[in-house]
Amino acid sequence: MTMPLLQVNDLKKHFPIRSGLFGRSKSRVHAVDGVSFEIARGETLSLVGESGCGKSTVGRAILRLFDITGGQIVLDGKRIDDLGPGSLREMRRRVQVVFQDPFSSLNPRMRIRDILAEPINNFGLAKDKAELDARIKELMEIVRLPRDAVSRRPHEFSGGQRQRIGIARALAAKPDLIVCDEAVSALDVSVKAQIVNLLQDLQREFGLALLFISHDLAIVEHMTHRVAVMYLGRIVEIAPRRQIFASPGHPYTKALLSAVPIPEPGAERSPIILKGDVPSPVNPPKGCRFHTRCPLAFDRCRSEVPELRLKGEEQWVACHLENPA
Amino acid sequence: MPLLEVENLQVHFRTPTGINRAVDGVSFHVNPGETLAIVGESGCGKSVTSMSMMRLIPEPPGKIAGSIRLEGRDILSLSDREMRALRGNDISMIFQEPMTSLNPVLTVGRQIGETLRLHQGLDQAQAEARAVEMLTLVGIPEPARRVREYPHQLSGGMRQRVMIAMALACNPKLLIADEPTTALDVTIQAQILKLMLELKQRVGAAIILITHDLGVVAEVAERVMVMYAGRKVEEAPVKELFRSPRHPYTQGLLGALPKLGSSLSGETKRLAEIPGQVPDLKQRIDGCVFAGRCALATDLCRQYAPGLEQKAAHHIAACHFAAKEQAAA
Numbered sequence: 001m002t003m004p005l006l007q008v009n010d011l012k013k014h015f016p017i018r019s020g021l022f023g024r025s026k027s028r029v030h031a032v033d034g035v036s037f038e039i040a041r042g043e044t045l046s047l048v049g050e051s052g053c054g055k056s057t058v059g060r061a062i063l064r065l066f067d068i069t070g071g072q073i074v075l076d077g078k079r080i081d082d083l084g085p086g087s088l089r090e091m092r093r094r095v096q097v098v099f100q101d102p103f104s105s106l107n108p109r110m111r112i113r114d115i116l117a118e119p120i121n122n123f124g125l126a127k128d129k130a131e132l133d134a135r136i137k138e139l140m141e142i143v144r145l146p147r148d149a150v151s152r153r154p155h156e157f158s159g160g161q162r163q164r165i166g167i168a169r170a171l172a173a174k175p176d177l178i179v180c181d182e183a184v185s186a187l188d189v190s191v192k193a194q195i196v197n198l199l200q201d202l203q204r205e206f207g208l209a210l211l212f213i214s215h216d217l218a219i220v221e222h223m224t225h226r227v228a229v230m231y232l233g234r235i236v237e238i239a240p241r242r243q244i245f246a247s248p249g250h251p252y253t254k255a256l257l258s259a260v261p262i263p264e265p266g267a268e269r270s271p272i273i274l275k276g277d278v279p280s281p282v283n284p285p286k287g288c289r290f291h292t293r294c295p296l297a298f299d300r301c302r303s304e305v306p307e308l309r310l311k312g313e314e315q316w317v318a319c320h321l322e323n324p325a
Numbered sequence: 326m327p328l329l330e331v332e333n334l335q336v337h338f339r340t341p342t343g344i345n346r347a348v349d350g351v352s353f354h355v356n357p358g359e360t361l362a363i364v365g366e367s368g369c370g371k372s373v374t375s376m377s378m379m380r381l382i383p384e385p386p387g388k389i390a391g392s393i394r395l396e397g398r399d400i401l402s403l404s405d406r407e408m409r410a411l412r413g414n415d416i417s418m419i420f421q422e423p424m425t426s427l428n429p430v431l432t433v434g435r436q437i438g439e440t441l442r443l444h445q446g447l448d449q450a451q452a453e454a455r456a457v458e459m460l461t462l463v464g465i466p467e468p469a470r471r472v473r474e475y476p477h478q479l480s481g482g483m484r485q486r487v488m489i490a491m492a493l494a495c496n497p498k499l500l501i502a503d504e505p506t507t508a509l510d511v512t513i514q515a516q517i518l519k520l521m522l523e524l525k526q527r528v529g530a531a532i533i534l535i536t537h538d539l540g541v542v543a544e545v546a547e548r549v550m551v552m553y554a555g556r557k558v559e560e561a562p563v564k565e566l567f568r569s570p571r572h573p574y575t576q577g578l579l580g581a582l583p584k585l586g587s588s589l590s591g592e593t594k595r596l597a598e599i600p601g602q603v604p605d606l607k608q609r610i611d612g613c614v615f616a617g618r619c620a621l622a623t624d625l626c627r628q629y630a631p632g633l634e635q636k637a638a639h640h641i642a643a644c645h646f647a648a649k650e651q652a653a654a
Binding site for chain 1: 366367466480481483510511513514515518519538539541542543544546564567577578579581582583585586587588593595596597598599600602603
């Protein structure tokens with residue numbers, strides 16, 4: 001078997017909550033608590049879950065936007081979670097990001113040309129001015145923006161166009177993996193479709209791997225190869241698209257899928273309405289973290305943490321119902 | 326008689342770079358107890374339409390023309406005092422962002438009670454008792470304790486429940502819900518939509534639901550009005566609209582929507598795109614507002630704006646080319 005592009009092993013990230021005199025930290029937010037997965041070259045893995053489940057924290061940990069609390073992140077067989085600033089550079093080129101908000105993720109004072117030139121110059125990807133200009137021109141074509149737009153500033157563009165600029169900036173570094181953190185969530189339906197199609201074309205053309213972080217299950221189903229469902233800092237289910245959407249294994253995945261409104265009036269639906277809210281990640285529930293809202297919870301769920309176990313061929317589910325003791 | 330009749334509503338804003346025609350000649354009605362959804366993308370004027378029904382548009386820079394009649398009374402000609410008596414009592418509103426639309430320094434009980442004291446003349450103790458009742462109604466656990474809490478102590482879903490409790494406290498005839506579930510997670514959204522429908526039946530209020538989420542529309546609306554660039558482009562009963570959309574914009578929207586379960590039948594199809602961008606509303610548009618992005622557009626569309634035409638029973642659309650249904654013999 002070939003080596004995956006990215007391996008994440010037992011990733012943990014806890015944020016201390018500072019309070020009291022001298023900011024002593026009393027408690028910690030368990031944002032990500034033992035998450036493992038792999039992404040192959042050219043593959044899309046989607047991380048889905050509700051707000052506060054830790055999906056964005058996973059993305060940011062892979063981007064090395066902060067130090068992690070525990071676990072390993074391995075890119076192409078090389079650990080990147082313990083790299084120093086010097087050796088991080090090449091890793092930063094290979095892993096790029098597109099953020100959710102195209103309004104705050106572009107510097108309003110920079111012209112599009114400078115926004116795109118920055119990564120190219122940073123990573124020494126152009127020999128001279130002519131090569132740089134040619135590359136910028138090429139990038140504008142790739143994301144289907146008018147070539148003469150390079151001398152304008154971000155505020156002159158609509159949300160969808162700005163997201164194209166964000167994508168062009170990520171591509172400028174010639175990455176292997178792009179983390180898309182809710183990259184299409186802020187866009188209107190008609191523009192969202194344009195950007196989703198663009199991402200799919202780019203993936204095919206450049207063999208990009210995507211970590212697609214989203215709460216929009218219909219978009220995820222449309223463009224992903226595999227899906228990892230997160231709840232309160234842990235993966236509860238990870239499987240290829242077909243299994244997740246045809247036969248979800250975890251009660252949370254089932255509830256999540258059943259809650260999505262379907263644009264078909266009068267469609268036969270029986271949504272599983274979960275009770276209550278997501279518990280606080282400061283004191284996550286003992287045992288299975290979902291047991292406080294799970295309609296099927298029994299005694300074992302309240303005491304023993306379920307591990308991810310293989311169900312069928314490639315479907316991993318962390319639920320005691322799947323592995324009777 | 327319809328509960329609400331809006332005729333030729335125009336809301337224009339004076340800006341340094343020209344007049345923004347946010348809503349440009351929109352007419353519609355809402356029957357008692359009915360749920361009408363107004364859908365469209367950002368900037369189409371759906372929120373401005375709803376704000377004008379509450380008379381919440383600042384004038385200037387805004388300017389409202391046309392008429393909005395609630396049970397035959399023209400809201401736009403009411404004095405500020407008369408409007409205050411109506412607002413929160415006959416018409417009430419739920420906003421998208423429950424954190425910014427609740428007052429952070431007042432307890433939720435006080436905020437729910439305020440409308441009751443103001444409109445129904447209840448005293449402090451009665452208002453609090455009724456607030457507890459309302460919190461119970463919207464399914465908040467331990468209402469007697471929660472009523473003394475502040476908004477920051479509640480989760481997003483609970484805050485939206487408080488907003489709903491507040492909006493329904495005076496049994497309004499019309500509830501305007503502006504993106505009520507957009508800021509919420511899907512499992513919480515499912516709870517809130519279910520709650521809104523249950524309460525609607527209990528209170529008998531009509532609902533205007535403003536949203537960009539066609540899934541939510543299909544789930545709760547009875548009739549749908551589609552807006553684009555400040556104009557109404559199509560209106561139909563919900564099933565009819567999803568089954569046979571007539572306007573190319575509506576068709577585009579529905580085609581651009583990925584559907585859950587799409588991968589189960591094998592390969593997923595490429596999403597349909599609507600090319601281009603929404604037009605600048607500061608420029609005068611003489612023709613069809615959608616002409617710049619429409620595959621069917623001709624010179625006729627660019628020169629003359631199509632009027633709303635009856636295309637089938639209860640189904641109107643503003644398009645020169647949208648097919649009409651043959652009248653049944």
